[in-house]
Amino acid sequence: MTLAYPLNDARVAPPPAALTGVMDRLGVRAGHAKDTEIYAQGDDVQYLYRVVSGVVRTTRLTCDGRRQVGDFYYPGDLFGLEPGPDHRFAAEALSDCVVQSVRRTTVRTMAGDAELDRAILEATSREMARLQDHVLLLGRKSAREKVAGFLMQLAQRQPGGAVMLPMGRQDMADYLGLTIETVSRMLTQLQGDLIVEFPSSRRFQVKQWDALEDLAA
Amino acid sequence: MTLAYPLNDARVAPPPAALTGVMDRLGVRAGHAKDTEIYAQGDDVQYLYRVVSGVVRTTRLTCDGRRQVGDFYYPGDLFGLEPGPDHRFAAEALSDCVVQSVRRTTVRTMAGDAELDRAILEATSREMARLQDHVLLLGRKSAREKVAGFLMQLAQRQPGGAVMLPMGRQDMADYLGLTIETVSRMLTQLQGDLIVEFPSSRRFQVKQWDALEDLAA
DNA sequence: CGGTTAATTGAACGCATTCAACACGAGTGG
DNA sequence: CCACTCGTGTTGAATGCGTTCAATTAACCG
Numbered sequence: 001m002t003l004a005y006p007l008n009d010a011r012v013a014p015p016p017a018a019l020t021g022v023m024d025r026l027g028v029r030a031g032h033a034k035d036t037e038i039y040a041q042g043d044d045v046q047y048l049y050r051v052v053s054g055v056v057r058t059t060r061l062t063c064d065g066r067r068q069v070g071d072f073y074y075p076g077d078l079f080g081l082e083p084g085p086d087h088r089f090a091a092e093a094l095s096d097c098v099v100q101s102v103r104r105t106t107v108r109t110m111a112g113d114a115e116l117d118r119a120i121l122e123a124t125s126r127e128m129a130r131l132q133d134h135v136l137l138l139g140r141k142s143a144r145e146k147v148a149g150f151l152m153q154l155a156q157r158q159p160g161g162a163v164m165l166p167m168g169r170q171d172m173a174d175y176l177g178l179t180i181e182t183v184s185r186m187l188t189q190l191q192g193d194l195i196v197e198f199p200s201s202r203r204f205q206v207k208q209w210d211a212l213e214d215l216a217a
Numbered sequence: 218m219t220l221a222y223p224l225n226d227a228r229v230a231p232p233p234a235a236l237t238g239v240m241d242r243l244g245v246r247a248g249h250a251k252d253t254e255i256y257a258q259g260d261d262v263q264y265l266y267r268v269v270s271g272v273v274r275t276t277r278l279t280c281d282g283r284r285q286v287g288d289f290y291y292p293g294d295l296f297g298l299e300p301g302p303d304h305r306f307a308a309e310a311l312s313d314c315v316v317q318s319v320r321r322t323t324v325r326t327m328a329g330d331a332e333l334d335r336a337i338l339e340a341t342s343r344e345m346a347r348l349q350d351h352v353l354l355l356g357r358k359s360a361r362e363k364v365a366g367f368l369m370q371l372a373q374r375q376p377g378g379a380v381m382l383p384m385g386r387q388d389m390a391d392y393l394g395l396t397i398e399t400v401s402r403m404l405t406q407l408q409g410d411l412i413v414e415f416p417s418s419r420r421f422q423v424k425q426w427d428a429l430e431d432l433a434a
Numbered sequence: 435c436g437g438t439t440a441a442t443t444g445a446a447c448g449c450a451t452t453c454a455a456c457a458c459g460a461g462t463g464g
Numbered sequence: 465c466c467a468c469t470c471g472t473g474t475t476g477a478a479t480g481c482g483t484t485c486a487a488t489t490a491a492c493c494g
Binding site: 062063066082118138139140174176 | 279301334349351353357
C-alpha cells in the first residue's frame, strides 16, 4: 500500500497549456486594491480568472457572519472555475493584485475544440483535488495538524529558504476552521518544537521537514 | 412543497442526459455486497460509475486510521468522477447494491463530441458544489448544525413523510467530522426539541422545517 | 430465546474557544 | 527623538463544546 496521504501536486503544477494560451491572447488585465472584491458571492459565473501578481482569496459567509476561506490563489493560478450558474464563494484581493480575465463564452466559442474542453475539465478537476484535501483537513485533523499542513502547503509552493505568508492570521484561521488565537498558539508551539522558525510574523522557514510531514499526515 | 433552503440543487438534479445515455447502452452492471470495496484509495481512475440500486459511500483514510466520508451516492447518482490519475477516496457499498460502470476511455472514444465533454464537466462541477458545501459544513458549523444540515440534505432527497437513513451513526459521524456519540446526542436533542422525530433509529420525519432550516444555516 | 452488533446515555476529561490584557510594528505629528 | 495611535499578533485564564471511556439499552438475527 502506498502512502495514505500523498502530497497534492495539483497545487504546484501549472495550469493546462490550452487555457494559458487563450488567457495570454484574450485576457483583460485589471488591478484590484487590497481587500476589494473581484466577484461577489451569488454573482453569475461569467469569467475565468488568472492571477498575474498578488494573491487572491475566495470566501463564503454564512448568514450569521461566520466566514470560511475557500482557498488562496497565487500568480499563475486560475480561479473562478465554479459549477455555476452563480458563485458560491466570493473572490477578494488579499493584497494589491493584478488579475487577468476572459469571458467563459469567449473561451467556449474560441475553440469549440476538445482540447480546450479538456483543459477546463483538467483545471476543474484540480480544483476538486484541493477541495478534497480541504475536506479531510477540516474534518479529521487537530489544530496543530491543520496549521502544520497549511505551512507545508505554502512551503511546497515556495521552495527554498524563507517562505512568505501573504495572509494574516484571521485568513489562516478562516481557512482552517479555527480562531486566530488558536492559530497563533499553534505557530508558537511549532516554533518552540523547532519545527519551523518565524523571523517575523509574516515569514517563516521550515527547520524539520520530516517532523512537519508527520504532523500534516 | 417548495423549500427555501438556499443550498444546492446539485444533489437532487438528475445527471446530464448525454452521460446517462452512454451509461444505459454501454454500462456493465455489477453487484456489490454490503461493505465491500468498489474501488480503492489509490486505484487508477478508469471507470465512471452510476448507482442503480443501493447506496455507495466514498471514504478516505489517514495513515493513522482516522476516516473521512466524502459523500453518499444514491440510485441515479454518478460517482468516480475524480481528478485522477488515481482515486483519492475509495468507494464502498454501504448496502448491497448494483452499480453500472463504463470505461472512461470508452466514454471518450464513443462520442468525441463536445456534448459528452460538457456532460462530464457538468457532472464534475456538481461534485464540486457538494464539496464546497461540505467544506463550509466542516469548517464553520457546530455539531448541532452539522447534524441538522445532514438530516435536511437527506430529507430533500426523499421528499414526503418518512425519510430512511441508509447509513449507520459511524458513517454519519465520519461524514460530519464528529464522533458517533455526539451524533447520537444531537439527534436525541433535535428530537427533544420536536424538530424531527425518530420512530426507529434508521427512519425519521421532519416536524419543523423552518427550525431545521434555521439550524442548517 | 440467547448472542451479537448498533445505538444511546452518563460522567470526566481535554482541546479549542472566549474574553481579556498585553506586546509589537508602522505611521503620524508634536 | 519621543509620544501617540491603530492594526495586528501574542499570551493568559476561564469556560464550554465535543470527545473519551464506560455502562446500559435497543435492534437484529440465528
